[in-house]
Every structure is written in structure tokens, then in C-alpha cells.
Amino acid sequence: MAKLFAVTIIVIAIASAIPIVLHIWVPPVDISTHGKLIDEQMSETMVEAGICFLAAQLVLGFFIWRYSNRPKTEKIKSFPGGARALVAAAVIVVGLEVMALGAFGTRAWAEIYFTPARPDALQVQAQAGQFAFYFRYPGPDGKFGPIHPEQINEATENFFGLDTTHDADSKDDIVTAELAVPVNREVHLLMHSKDVGHSFFVRELRIQQDFVPGLDLSLHFTPTKIGRYEIVCTQLCGLGHYNMKAYLEVMSQEDFDKWLKQQAALQ
């Protein structure tokens, strides 16, 4: 029984590592300028975590095999170096390793969160509500009109609560259901929630950020590949949570200008 158990642990450990080594399940290809750092960090962590995982499981399995059901006559032995050696190993090898990982990982985080958006970034406002995203472009004046919460009305499609009669800045605002952006241009996303908590997750963009009701946040990123990508909500927001999504359309500058014009005409 002990030997079977030892073998089972070892087989499970190796079997668990196989899909990782063979890259069977991997995230979709990165389309952002900052994503490379995250992916590298993920790979480095995987190597170090994988070594720790396999080493611990294999040694556990081996010791169970070797030291179970020994005859009564055999004496108890102690691990060479005792607890001191193991504590030293935990502190020096594992402790330093994870701290170093953490320190290197801050580069990717800093790239996204500790640098301001460029002044010429494309400003888009994203609004999350149960259970849809809407996006707003400021129009030719470059200014977003104010939101009047009491005027928000799904039936009249006034998703942002804009008062185009009285607010001059709102008049040219363009509201859309998908987020179209030009390729290789930084996007400055202003995030607003109208009801409960939501999240903005685009796997390919390596971006995930919650919408916080009562707290408008902003994000910036630069998409590098033309294509259509899913935006999903990852913060439990109610019964329609699983179906709350929109699309990110990354297009050439030319196509984007055309698209924006079409959308402006539809307002």
C-alpha cells in the first residue's frame, strides 16, 4: 500500500506537469505593449514553482516508499543537518527565490499602473452596468459631457444619462456598444460603473481591472494587433454576469476614423 501510494504521488506530480511543459493550455497571444513582461514573469514563476512542486512531491513519494513499514529492529535515523538545514533551505532558497520573483514582477505592474497615460492617448470612457458595457468617445471637441444619473434610461437608450439639450459638451459625444481603437495608439480608458461592481478583462490585452461604483478609475494600454477580442466581466455582478461582454475591435487608424464617423452619424 505504501509503495503504491508513493508511486501514485509521483505519477500525479509528473502527470500534472506534462500539460504545462507541452504548453497544452496557454493564454491567447498577447496584443499589448506591456503584456510581454507579464508573460515572462509568468514563465519564470512557472519554472520556479514547477521545480519546487516536483521536488517536494517526488521526495515525499520517495520517503514514503523508503521508510514505511520498516522492520522493528531498524533504528530511527535523523535527516542529515536536521531542522537547521531545512530552515536554512526554506529561508535562503525558497524565501530569496520568491522575493526575487516579487521584485522582478513589479516591473510589469509598474508599466501599467505607475506610469501616466500619454497626453495624446485616445480617451474613451467605459461604463459598466448590469449586464452590458457601453463606451463613449468625446467627439471633435475632445470633451465628455457630464453624466446625469437621474437621466440614465435603457428604454430611450440614454445609457450614460447625457443631457444633449443643455450640455454643449455632450452634443458630439459618441456612445457605442463596442470598443473600437486604432492599432499601436495608446488608449486611455476612463472607467465608470453605474450600479454595482464589474470588471474589464481582455485576455489578449493582459488587462484586468474592476469598475468600482463611486470611484472612477482609469487605465491605459496600447494594442498592437488588428483583430476582434472579447471583453468580459469578471466581477460577480448579478444574474446576467456570465453573459456580460463586449468586443474590442482593434483597427487601422484609417478604418477607425471611418468607423467613428459612421458611429457619429448614428447618434
Place this chain on the structure above:
Amino acid sequence: MHEPSQQVLHHHAPPTGFIRKYVFSLDHKVIGEQYYGLALVAVYIGLVLSWIMRIHLAWPAYAIPGVQYLSKIGAPGGVLTPEYYLQLMTMHGTIMVFFVLTTAPFAGFGNYFLPIQVGAEDMPFPHINMMSFWVTFIAFCVAVSAFFVPQGPPLSGWTAYAPLSALGSIAGPGQGTGQVLWAVSIAIFCIGQLLGSLNFISTTLDMRCQGMSLMRLPLSVWAWFITSCIGLTAFAVLMPACILLILDHVAGTSFFIPSNLVVNDQLQPHAGGSTLLWQHLFWFFGHPEVYIAIVPAMGVVSHVLITNMRRPLLSHRVIIYSMVAIAFLSYMVYGHHMFVSGMNPFSSIAFSFPTLAITVPATIIVLIWIGSLYGSKLRINTASLFALGFISMFVSGGISGFFLAQPSIDIMLHATYFVVGHFHLVMAVAALFGIFAGTYFWFSKVTGRMMNETLGRIHFWFTFVGAYCIFMPFHYLGMVGNVRRYQAFVDDFMAPLMPVHKFITIAALITGAAQLVFLYNLIHSRFWGKPATQNPWEGTSLEWSIPSPPPFDNFGGKLPVVYHDPYQYGVESSTGDYVMQDSPEVIKTVRDDS
């Protein structure tokens, strides 16, 4: 501490009536069994809920037989509605985290064995102890009652993030009465845990028998003691948070609701609250809660493992200091649940490093367990298999923490199945393995009968292999970007992952069915099991020095005197390779190697 010659008469007479003996009992052992019984009921409810969810995820259109009786609106014809999936998910998490993982390893085993292992005849405050159980029982009834109110249980998850949890029924089905019942239940639960923790701490500090110095306490006692200290501070924060949440519902306050929210086209009459405040309060409790579940399991596993290795751990002290370090750090890491929550991004870095640092004491504990196996004389039985399985699970679940502790990687893994796999392995499965190890180990002491070893091993094999088949693929799904808390994976991106979900569901059904073998073994052995001797595992701690089951006053009206460190195995004595803690026999003490 009591004098060695002191004959202590029991300060409350053994009860005779059924009610005082089995229902409103003051005996810590009965209260321990009550907690365990409550956890047992809760865990099978939680298991059935997980089965329903898993079947629905794998085959969304399948009418699950019998589920329509649970809720006609929520599961018409047996097919779950999206909201009912979330409601079951909320109840699964709530029941499992609070009423199983907190209740069994800590309150259940701790109540039964802590006083015996320190050499006391009971806890110092038996009435408070009784109250702690019945308060917990009421909390459980209130939580489950949410199934029977018109809109059903809340759908906001066991974390109940505001403002979804604070706005009332306008935010979704179950967010009115169901959510209030949830908050009331958890607030009551906190009271029970606070009362229990007070008793545990005072028993450990004040009720130790003659000779039982702190370093002579078994590791299980240390684990329960440390957990009580965590519980005292963590639940003391969650309780007021729940009260504030209730006030937002019933008194029109706005602690967690900011201004200008528009739900269903209606402007909400709230202003000035903070949604992140709930997350801070909740996770200030929520992360230490992980250790409330796992530290008692570490103590139990150490205790079981040492007895079966026939040697003490390489260092008794280092394990204690590491558990204390984990408890201390547990308060500084909670922000890692909130990296992408909108919290100041600099805070994320500040929370990241203590989280990574917690790896060090956790690694020390694991290395000492594995290192102690070297050169030991390991005995294989169901209890030791579960204890060894615990180490494997704890390593697997713990290592994925390397990823989630880093804010940059968390961007990709947050709210995915990677997180679900991580916490299920490290907190739920590992703690359950601790519970199983403790059950197979101590069953003979509690009932006077042995559990069936063959059934135990069948249970072990299905559970060990099954748990890996369920939770390892969760990590792979998360790495691809499979989002959690979705009732269906309908979009183009996640649809190709459905075969993995089906595999997991089949594994979950089989592994869950194996838990019925455990239940059968538990009940059958209780009445018809082989009679147990006083010390079947040749243990050294005080619970093995008294009859099975123990008499009402534990030590027959006389308190024991302790002469030895807790784990004197691998020695030469008149009893064989071990010496009991209360044996006056003089031996060469086995001490830490360092």
C-alpha cells in the same frame, strides 16, 4: 497549575437527563461532537450543491432529477436558471467555509481534544462553550433558511461584495431577504466563534495540568490555540461589517453604497458609502480565515503523522514558531485579494511582499514534515495516508500561491478557475484531509470502536486521486483565461474548454460518491465497529491515557501529572518504543535536533 497531589472533584456533576446530556450539554466532549455533527450535515449539503453546479456547468440543458423540488422558480423542471446557479454557488461557499472548514477542524476536534490534551477536566467556561455551539447552530439554521424565502438565497457569492449585496432585491433575486439572512447568519456565527476562541485560549493558558509546560503541549493544541488567537481578531472585524451590511438593508444607511447609483433605471436613495470598505473589512477577516481552516489541520496532521512515524518531528519549536509566523503575517496579506479591485496600486506591491514572505514559514513546516519522514518507521493506515495526502495537497495548492501573490500575474489569473483551483486545494481539500486524518485517528477514542480500515482505504484512494482530477485541471483552465462564477461557458472563447469541464464534473461525481463510503463507515463503525483498546495507535499524549470513550470528567476525578515532552517516540521504555506523557518512567528525552 494544580499541585500533583491535588485530588480535584468535578465541579459539575454528570447530567442524567437526555436534554442535559446530549442537547444542552456542558461537557466539552459532547459539544465537540455536536460541532462535528453540524459540520457533517453541512458538508454533505455543500457536496450536493457542488454536484448540482458541476452537472449544470458540464451539461447546462440537462434536467437534474429532484432539483426542481429545491426551487420551482430557480430550477424549473430541474434545469438551473442563471440566477439559481449563483444562489447555489453562494450557499456552497458559505456553508463550506463557515460551517465545515471552520467548524470541524477547529471547533469540533478542538473542543473534544484540547482540554484532554492539556490535562483539564473541562473548559473553564462550560456555559459559554455550550452557548458557542448553539449560537453556531442558530447561524446555520438562519443561513439554510434562505433557501425557503420567496426569492431564495443571495447570489452575491460567499464574499458578498457590496454594493451588489447592499442594494436589496433590486440588484437581483435573493439580494433582499436572502442577503439579509446571510448577513444575520454570519454575524451570529462570528459570536459563536468569538465565544469558542475565548474558551480555547483560557483553557490552553490556565487549565494545563501539573508538568504541562507550553513546550510540552502537543502540536494540535498549539494549532488550536494559535487559531483561537486569529479567530478572536478576525471574527471581531467580520461581525461589525455584517451588522453595517444589515443596516444598509433595513435602516437605510449607506455604509457600502456610494452616491448616484442607477439600478434598473432607478436612481438609488443612497449617498456617501464606500464599496471598497466592504472588501477591506471582509478580507481582513477573509484571509486569516484561510489559516483558521488550515492551521488546525496542520496541527492534527502533525499529531497523526508523528504517532505513525514513531519519531518526533525534527523540531517541535520550529513548527510552533512557523505557525505563529503564519498567523502574524496573515493580517498583512489580505490585500492580495484586491490587486485589481481599484485599491491604490502601490498598496498592491505592499501586500505582495508579505504574501510572498508567508511562503517561508509554510515551506519550513512542509520541509520539516518531509524531512522527518527520513529515517522514520512510518506506519501506513487510513489516518496516516490522509495525513501524508494532506502534505501533497498543501504543497500543490500552496505553490500556486507563488503566482497569485504577484500583482502583475494576478492581472491574468484573478477571477479565473486558477484561483478556484488554488483555494480549493490549499484550503478546502487540504483541510478536509486534516479532518479525515483526525477522524480515522481519534474515532476510537471518541466512540470506543475502530473504523473499518478497508472502507477507510477505499475512501482514501478515491478522495486522493479524485481531488487531483478535479482541482489540478482548474489551474489549467484558469491559465487559458476561463473566468469563474459563470453559470455557462457559451462564448466562442470558452466553449472549446468544455471537455475539461466535463472531465472535472465526472471526477467530482465519483469523488463525491466516495464520501458516502466514509459516511457509511462512520455510522456503521459507531455502532458495530470492532471494540477499540485504550491506545490503539500507541500514542503518547494524554488522550491515550484514559479509557475510550473517556469518562465524563476525563481523568476520573484526578488530574494527570505530565513528566515528558509530547512526542517521546523512538525511545527505549517498558511500553516499547514510546513513553506516555504522564508516565513517571525515567527515559532519555528525545529533543529537537537543532
